Amino acid sequence: MSRRVLIAIGIVFMIALGGYLPAVSVAAPAKPITITWWINPWRIAPPGFPADKAPTAEDFPKWASDEFMRLNPGVTVKYEVVTNTGFDQKIAAAILAGNPPDVLRPIGFKREWAKQGLLEPIDDYFTAEDKQDFYQYAMDVGRVNGRYYLFPWNNSNNGMGSTFLINPAIFKECGVSIPPLPERGWTVDEFMQIAQKLTFDRDGDGKTDVYALSFPAKELLVMMGWMHVFGARLFNADQTEVVLNSPEGVRALQFIVDAIYKYNVAPEGAAGMGIYDSINMFHQGKTAMGYGGPYEIGRIDRYVKEGQLKEAFPVHITQYPHLPEIGPIAYHTSGGFVVFRQRDAEKKKVVMDFARFLTSKDNMALLKSLLYVTARKSVNKGLYKGSTFEKEIDVYTRALDYGIPYFGTDITTDPIDKHLQAMFEAALGRTKTPKQALDDFAREANKILFKK
Amino acid sequence: MLTSAQAGVAPGRVRIRRVRVGEAIAIAIVAALAIMSLMPLYWMVVTAIKQPTLVMKMPPEWFPRQLSLANFRDLFARRLLGRWTLNSAIVATSVTVAQLFVASLAGYAFAKKEFVGRNVLFWLYVGSMMIPGQVTLIPRYILMAKFRFINTYWGLILPSIAAPFGVFLMKQFMQTLPGEIIDAGKIDGASEFGIYTRLVLPLSKPALAVLGIFTFVSEWNDFLWPLVITNSSEMRTLQVGLAMLQEEVPMAFGLLMAGATYAAIPITIVFLAFQRYFLTGLTVGALKG
Numbered sequence: 223m224s225r226r227v228l229i230a231i232g233i234v235f236m237i238a239l240g241g242y243l244p245a246v247s248v249a250a251p252a253k254p255i256t257i258t259w260w261i262n263p264w265r266i267a268p269p270g271f272p273a274d275k276a277p278t279a280e281d282f283p284k285w286a287s288d289e290f291m292r293l294n295p296g297v298t299v300k301y302e303v304v305t306n307t308g309f310d311q312k313i314a315a316a317i318l319a320g321n322p323p324d325v326l327r328p329i330g331f332k333r334e335w336a337k338q339g340l341l342e343p344i345d346d347y348f349t350a351e352d353k354q355d356f357y358q359y360a361m362d363v364g365r366v367n368g369r370y371y372l373f374p375w376n377n378s379n380n381g382m383g384s385t386f387l388i389n390p391a392i393f394k395e396c397g398v399s400i401p402p403l404p405e406r407g408w409t410v411d412e413f414m415q416i417a418q419k420l421t422f423d424r425d426g427d428g429k430t431d432v433y434a435l436s437f438p439a440k441e442l443l444v445m446m447g448w449m450h451v452f453g454a455r456l457f458n459a460d461q462t463e464v465v466l467n468s469p470e471g472v473r474a475l476q477f478i479v480d481a482i483y484k485y486n487v488a489p490e491g492a493a494g495m496g497i498y499d500s501i502n503m504f505h506q507g508k509t510a511m512g513y514g515g516p517y518e519i520g521r522i523d524r525y526v527k528e529g530q531l532k533e534a535f536p537v538h539i540t541q542y543p544h545l546p547e548i549g550p551i552a553y554h555t556s557g558g559f560v561v562f563r564q565r566d567a568e569k570k571k572v573v574m575d576f577a578r579f580l581t582s583k584d585n586m587a588l589l590k591s592l593l594y595v596t597a598r599k600s601v602n603k604g605l606y607k608g609s610t611f612e613k614e615i616d617v618y619t620r621a622l623d624y625g626i627p628y629f630g631t632d633i634t635t636d637p638i639d640k641h642l643q644a645m646f647e648a649a650l651g652r653t654k655t656p657k658q659a660l661d662d663f664a665r666e667a668n669k670i671l672f673k674k
Numbered sequence: 675m676l677t678s679a680q681a682g683v684a685p686g687r688v689r690i691r692r693v694r695v696g697e698a699i700a701i702a703i704v705a706a707l708a709i710m711s712l713m714p715l716y717w718m719v720v721t722a723i724k725q726p727t728l729v730m731k732m733p734p735e736w737f738p739r740q741l742s743l744a745n746f747r748d749l750f751a752r753r754l755l756g757r758w759t760l761n762s763a764i765v766a767t768s769v770t771v772a773q774l775f776v777a778s779l780a781g782y783a784f785a786k787k788e789f790v791g792r793n794v795l796f797w798l799y800v801g802s803m804m805i806p807g808q809v810t811l812i813p814r815y816i817l818m819a820k821f822r823f824i825n826t827y828w829g830l831i832l833p834s835i836a837a838p839f840g841v842f843l844m845k846q847f848m849q850t851l852p853g854e855i856i857d858a859g860k861i862d863g864a865s866e867f868g869i870y871t872r873l874v875l876p877l878s879k880p881a882l883a884v885l886g887i888f889t890f891v892s893e894w895n896d897f898l899w900p901l902v903i904t905n906s907s908e909m910r911t912l913q914v915g916l917a918m919l920q921e922e923v924p925m926a927f928g929l930l931m932a933g934a935t936y937a938a939i940p941i942t943i944v945f946l947a948f949q950r951y952f953l954t955g956l957t958v959g960a961l962k963g
Contacts, residue, residue, distance in 0.1 A: 258905070262921075263918065263921045263922055265922060278922060279918065279921070279922050280907065300905075300906070302905050302906065302907075303907070303918065304901070305901060305914065305917045305918050305921050306921055307897075307901075307917055307921070308897065308898050308901045308902065308917075311808070311811060311898060311901075311902060312901055312902045314812065315811060315812045315815035315816075315902050316815075316902075318812050318815070318816060319812075319815050319816040319819040320819070321819055321824070498924055498925055501925065502925060505925075525925065525926075528726075528748075528923060528926060528929075529726040529727060529744065529748075530726055530727070530729075530923070530925060530926050530928075531727070532727045
């Protein structure tokens with residue numbers, strides 16, 4: 223082969239390579255750029271993660287940072303996994319000192335940040351395809367005064383406040399049939415009849431060994447789910463008043479108190495119970511039903527891998543029970559990433575690219591390892607097809623179609639969370655009647671939020 | 675009512691018996707309280723050495739039949755555990771040493787030196803103890819950010835050095851030291867710093883021990899400030915690292931108890947090393963004259 227032919231082949235090869243390279247990387251920035259991003263613990267398995275191991279909270283952010291740096295030479299990405307405890311204090315201190323991270327996954331979108339001009343609006347960074355692809359309610363979580371500030375990522379949460387988990391083995395043991403597919407819905411009356419059958423003394427010592435379910439008073443999403451079952455709402459329609467103490471609210475709370483103390487289908491001590499107590503009871507077979515969605519099925523698998531549970535057990539997802547006149551309910555929410563104000567135009571572009579990278583179709587699909595559903599319709603479509611969880615995911619996403627934002631859309635309810643929890647604790651501990659507890663809460667909450 | 679003489683019993687013996695009965699009751703009460711206090715500690719250690727799958731067993735095993743180090747193996751397999759421990763040791767030791775130095779100097783000045791505005795300054799300083807830590811968190815952070823001390827050992831150590839409680843404790847103790855000793859030192863030609871190092875400090879050992887233990891324990895256990903001031907996994911302290919572990923595996927109680935047991939070891943060592951001074955030091959300022 224002559225030298226000229228070799229040179230020609232070389233040139234063709236270089237041109238071909240040159241045409242390919244831009245598809246996987248972008249031009250290096252004119253100056254070195256460092257991006258910082260913070261996320262709370264998400265145990266997502268990055269691509270290639272061993273199937274027999276449980277990922278840690280560091281694995282995904284480390285992979286995402288490394289991958290973006292690989293694709294973008296000249297850019298340094300520094301991540302930090304921030305514990306849920308102290309998360310808000312840390313970010314508040316960083317904002318006030320003028321050095322928040324460039325990208326953050328907040329625990330609950332903070333509308334005040336957008337109102338105070340701390341966040342970059344991201345409308346221009348949503349493509350037409352994005353707007354079609356993201357669920358509208360997921361985008362609306364981050365909408366303030368008509369502009370968007372949140373790149374949606376996870377759709378809904380771990381299922382708390384949206385769906386139930388049931389242990390089919392206990393249902394079978396009690397001769398109770400599972401609500402039928404595709405929705406696995408049930409009315410409140412049907413639910414209570416079933417709950418009574420699922421509460422029983424297995425060893426005949428006169429003590430209840432298995433309860434139908436538990437009521438964790440400290441878990442607001444689960445408890446607010448129950449309130450919504452009966453039509454109660456935290457705010458009135460124009461979100462100017464707390465109205466949880468409506469007759470519907472009193473009826474809902476009375477139902478829960480009766481379930482514990484009158485029908486005895488749930489253990490006493492609910493006032494001091496948190497979500498992990500409830501999860502533990504379900505895992506130990508002390509309750510036939512638990513709370514949560516697909517993520518909680520994944521938790522069982524993770525605990526087995528970590529040696530915390532002896533063996534996995536099959537679990538099905540059902541809707542919360544519903545009143546025929548109201549219909550099914552679930553909790554609507556979405557999480558995502560915000561970008562803090564950028565001074566440098568070149569860096570801003572890279573930061574936005576990074577936020578888009580995190581919420582791209584491929585990377586969003588990594589949420590599958592947590593059995594989460596995503597904020598993109600196109601990703602969800604085939605994500606669980608053919609998997610063992612397909613039916614459960616289908617029940618869950620159908621439940622989400624009935625979603626309601628339990629905590630309003632334009633108000634930050636953080637200041638009243640403790641009062642809401644205290645209300646549930648007082649009612650479930652029977653230190654107040656449901657009406658007293660709700661009236662006291664509404665009075666206090668209206669004072670705090672609306673100066674009424 | 676029968677007197678002891680009428681009952682045919684010597685008065686001394688009745689008193690001895692009463693004292694013994696009283697002592698026995700007191701010992702029983704104290705023992706019960708001690709057991710109650712030790713119970714969480716016992717449970718922590720026992721849970722840490724149980725088989726992971728037996729941790730949640732109902733009813734719980736108070737005296738586990740099968741012991742296992744699996745939880746500790748899992749704990750020590752964590753990549754950065756050693757680094758977090760080192761960070762905690764550096765921070766807690768540095769703050770303790772620096773605070774002992776600063777507080778003893780300031781305490782000496784407030785106790786034994788006459789200067790204009792001494793009392794006003796002292797009460798202003800001590801009054802700052804009333805301000806909750808959460809309120810000063812953000813100003814402290816902003817200050818550290820201005821010094822570019824975020825995510826550094828300086829940021830972890832500096833803000834804790836000049837703690838008013840230490841100054842208050844040392845001042846109260848040093849007030850009880852006789853002035854004649856200091857005067858004798860002056861007559862012998864000792865410098866101010868010589869009096870402080872050769873006379874005042876050796877006499878203040880009990881107070882220094884108390885302050886040292888309190889400071890070390892509080893710095894070792896501190897969570898919020900190290901979380902706020904550090905930005906990388908490598909700079910975290912043990913408590914922040916263990917909190918992360920708790921959130922990652924919230925129901926791995928065996929592993930979490932192994933972490934808690936591990937974190938409690940240095941505190942226990944420090945306390946045992948200085949306990950002989952501790953009881954003396956606890957009465958600091960309680961006696962006058």
